[in-house]
Amino acid sequence: MISALSRFILIICVAFIVSFIVLANWGNEWGIAAGIFILSIPLIYSYINLARLGRYIQNDSLENMPLPSGLWEEIFFRLQRLIKNLKQRMGQIEQQHDHFIEAFQASPNGIVMLDENDQIEWCNSIAEHFFGLIFKRDAMQRINFLIRRPEFIHYLNRRHFDEPLLIERMGPDSSLSLMMQAFPFGQNRHLLLIQNVTDLQKADAMRRDFVANVSHEMRTPITVLMGFLETVQSLELAKEQRDQYFEMMMSQAQRMKSLVEDLLTLANLEANTQPAVTNVVKSETLMALLRNDAEALSKGKHQFSFEIDSTQSILGDEREILSAFSNLVSNAIRYTPDGGKINVKWSVNHQGQGEFAVSDTGPGIASEHLSRLTERFYRVDRSRSRDTGGTGLGLAIVKHIASRHQAQLMIESTPGKGSTFMLRIPRERLGN
Numbered sequence: 001m002i003s004a005l006s007r008f009i010l011i012i013c014v015a016f017i018v019s020f021i022v023l024a025n026w027g028n029e030w031g032i033a034a035g036i037f038i039l040s041i042p043l044i045y046s047y048i049n050l051a052r053l054g055r056y057i058q059n060d061s062l063e064n065m066p067l068p069s070g071l072w073e074e075i076f077f078r079l080q081r082l083i084k085n086l087k088q089r090m091g092q093i094e095q096q097h098d099h100f101i102e103a104f105q106a107s108p109n110g111i112v113m114l115d116e117n118d119q120i121e122w123c124n125s126i127a128e129h130f131f132g133l134i135f136k137r138d139a140m141q142r143i144n145f146l147i148r149r150p151e152f153i154h155y156l157n158r159r160h161f162d163e164p165l166l167i168e169r170m171g172p173d174s175s176l177s178l179m180m181q182a183f184p185f186g187q188n189r190h191l192l193l194i195q196n197v198t199d200l201q202k203a204d205a206m207r208r209d210f211v212a213n214v215s216h217e218m219r220t221p222i223t224v225l226m227g228f229l230e231t232v233q234s235l236e237l238a239k240e241q242r243d244q245y246f247e248m249m250m251s252q253a254q255r256m257k258s259l260v261e262d263l264l265t266l267a268n269l270e271a272n273t274q275p276a277v278t279n280v281v282k283s284e285t286l287m288a289l290l291r292n293d294a295e296a297l298s299k300g301k302h303q304f305s306f307e308i309d310s311t312q313s314i315l316g317d318e319r320e321i322l323s324a325f326s327n328l329v330s331n332a333i334r335y336t337p338d339g340g341k342i343n344v345k346w347s348v349n350h351q352g353q354g355e356f357a358v359s360d361t362g363p364g365i366a367s368e369h370l371s372r373l374t375e376r377f378y379r380v381d382r383s384r385s386r387d388t389g390g391t392g393l394g395l396a397i398v399k400h401i402a403s404r405h406q407a408q409l410m411i412e413s414t415p416g417k418g419s420t421f422m423l424r425i426p427r428e429r430l431g432n
């Protein structure tokens with residue numbers, strides 16, 4: 001800058017000296033004309049450079065402008081440097097902004113930024129999905145005009161954001177439970193965070209149902225047991241009658257024991273998230289054990305056929321596999337009326353998958369129940385299940401064991417004709 005100024009002063013001095021010399025030799029007019037001529041040279045030069053500067057500024061390419069020599073060089077150079085630095089800074093800020101947006105977009109939670117009038121300044125795509133918003137369309141719209149749920153409007157108007165708000169039946173198919181909370185920031189603006197708690201809510205409901213079911217299942221035998229105990233304690237009973245009461249008490253105690261055992265089995269299976277071990281479980285041994293247990297349970301009331309079409313073993317946890325297979329066999333025995341037929345088959349299909357199938361000529365199951373049979377405590381016929389010592393947990397256990405062995409439980413049933421329960425085991429889980 002200083003050198004530019006000194007060059008300017010130098011030109012003025014030169015103009016003075018030349019006009020003075022001309023004035024002394026040729027008179028006033030020529031001296032003034034020479035001075036004006038010399039001074040107008042840098043003016044014209046400056047005008048030309050200013051015009052160039054204007055053109056480059058208009059095209060937003062000042063930093064590419066070739067530097068003029070002379071007086072304007074330093075000024076333009078500094079201008080160019082300033083603009084370059086500014087652009088670089090702007091680029092960095094834009095990059096930071098993009099990073100923030102990317103981070104907010106990557107969040108599994110919905111995020112909405114609201115200005116002081118609750119107008120949407122920005123929202124991420126999760127929030128768009130939760131509320132059916134389209135940011136490009138809804139930017140700067142008041143959020144309470146777009147989300148018309150009374151509890152939400154009340155929450156916003158109350159301006160009391162210490163507690164989160166739970167809204168159910170939200171989302172595109174009204175199936176989501178959303179927990180949201182507004183956090184103040186800046187000047188009277190708010191960040192609205194929305195969390196999808198649908199699964200948590202479901203798990204909570206399931207836990208409540210489960211506790212209620214277990215209590216209910218336990219209360220009945222306990223009540224019956226206590227009733228018998230009171231009777232035996234307070235009445236003088238004949239030995240025969242007392243023995244009969246003891247037998248009934250035993251069966252109630254047995255029912256509680258089975259329930260607790262099944263609950264523990266289920267809890268252990270659920271707690272174990274690792275796939276099952278790959279011990280070799282011989283199919284012949286399994287089938288022999290199943291046949292013994294089946295005959296003992298049936299007490300000769302059913303006709304059994306055991307088909308072993310393959311000698312291939314199963315790679316898995318022997319105790320779990322036996323428990324799953326015997327659950328299916330015992331269900332067939334318990335639900336098939338006396339004289340019915342039960343077929344138990346182990347084979348390997350064309351795709352090399354193992355198939356363990358239990359077919360019975362029992363009452364069958366209507367199709368609307370099929371998808372729910374593996375739910376805990378789901379029963380088609382409550383009294384039949386209880387009368388035969390069922391806990392309502394058998395198929396839930398089978399399903400867990402199947403999934404730990406990457407196997408599939410398939411159920412086919414025709415009411416009045418019978419059912420087939422099949423466990424399909426992947427070829428990777430079969431040994432020689």
Ligand code: ADP
Pocket residue numbers: 331332335336360362363364365373374378379380381385386389390391392393394395396419
């Ligand atoms: P449960 O202890 O009641 O037998 P499960 O989980 O083993 O519980 O079975 C769930 C329900 O599925 C049973 O209550 C019964 O209604 C039905 N079910 C299971 N196996 C059979 C079968 N072989 N024939 C008819 N119904 C069956």
